[in-house]
Structures are given as C-alpha cells and as structure tokens.
Amino acid sequence: MSLLQVIEAGFGYERQEIFRKLNFQVEKGEIFCLLGPNGCGKTTLLDCILGVRQLNAGKILLNGQDLNTFRSGQIARYIAYVPQSHERTFPYTVMDIVKMGRAAYTGRFSAPSKLDKAIAREALEMVGLFHLRHRPYTQLSGGEAQLVMVARALAQKTPMIIMDEPTAHLDFKHELEVLETIVELVGDSQISIIMATHFPNHSFYFENKKLPTRVALMHDHNFLELGRPSEVIAEENMKTLYGVNTRLISCATGERSELKQLVPISTIS
C-alpha cells in the first residue's frame, strides 16, 4: 500500500480552476518533486494533501485511509510541513520552535518530555544549528530560519515531510546542506519527501544519489509528465513548462558517477 494516494483529485478557487483529475501516489522512501511555473498550483496541491484545503473532486488516501476521515491534528503524525516562508512574529528561541514539532504527540499546551527535548536537540544537530538554540527565532537570517523549519519538521518524526521550496532563501552551501539532509533522511530512515521546487537540478541531485526519485511537471491543470528525472526533465518539456530553452549536460562526479544538469539558455518570447 502506498503511503499517499491521490485519486482523480480536482480543486478550484472561486474563480479559478487549479487542477483536475490528478492521479499519483508516493511510496515509502521516495522523493517526489513537484515542478511548475509560478502560480500553477503547487502550494495549493500541497495544502490539499496537508488537509488545509478540501478537494472539490476525487480523494486522497493517507496510509490507505481517506484524508477526510482523519481527526484534527491526526495528519500531523503522518506529515510534517516545511513552509515556503514563516511569519516570525514572536521571539521564541530556536529550541522552542523546534520543540513545537513535538506538539502532535504532547498536545499544544503540555510541557515537552525529556524524550521530546532530546529529539528536538537531535533535529537541530542534523541541520547544523544546535549552536543557535538559545537565539530568538526573530533574529535569524532567512536561510537560518528556513533550516529551523526543516529541524522542526524532523522533530515531528513523521513518515512523510512536505517541503514547499525548502531552499528558497538559502545560500549555495546551505542549499546543498538541505539536499544532503534529505538524502540522509530518505536513505537512512526511509522517510518520503514531497517537495515543490523551482530547481529541476534538485531532482537530478537525488537521482544521482541513487534514491528513488520521481518528478511531476505541473501544467495546464494536470501533469504534463510524471516519471524519473532523466525521463522527464527534457529540453522539450522545459520549453512547454516554462517557455525556456535549455541544454541538458552531464558532468562526471566520480568514477562511474555522472550528474545531469539543466542549463537555462534563453527565454522563448
């Protein structure tokens, strides 16, 4: 049984249809990348999977159970969420924010146990920010704050993590660190990741690490294609999806290891 099954799913806002008759599933230990231009509906689809928005048609099964039958808060035991951006209104410490990932188990107003604290500590260590644990979250840079969101999701200890453009604010090194953390998680713990991203090369990175990776190209209210990165991230598809001319190149990263990369050349007017 797949961890997540999306069946004939449709959603629209009052004046705009976003997607219709979407079908896909996500397996345990798989990375599922969602690619598509601004406004095509990636965040909306993620919101439907998180139970934040209700489908207009079709259904979503989480661990075989219809998402509509989950009690409030129960989804948080299966899916953790790393948002695109996070309002930083209150000066909670970094450690407090990460401990909030444990709320699915402790209840929102109960004190975290010793185990919860240890899990939060381990999550912060994994993203390399343990040294910032006492800092107010409001004082972090955009990139540091994003990594804290990743740590909070890790602390939630769910079989699936949904990430909405997790590297959006990150510098060159931190971007790679998030990708490495994902590789570690999927490889060691068999966590499943659904990730909306604007970077087709991220999926090549995961494929190069030999992780089960699939990419869905969101276009025209459905998927233009769904498959392995090397099958789907093709120059012709990038023209249709983004209106951009690209070249696919490949560079050696070691003996018998090649990393494919998509290079943008020009926009199509």
Ligand SMILES: Nc1ncnc2c1ncn2[C@@H]1O[C@H](COP(=O)(O)OP(=O)(O)OP(=O)(O)O)[C@@H](O)[C@H]1O
């Ligand atoms: N609450 C809302 N009410 C009405 N329309 C909305 C709402 N939220 C988003 N939209 C519209 O739905 C469309 C899809 O938005 P969504 O945020 O899902 O796209 P996206 O693919 O995640 O975009 P981006 O890559 O820019 O983050 C957009 O046209 C957006 O303006």
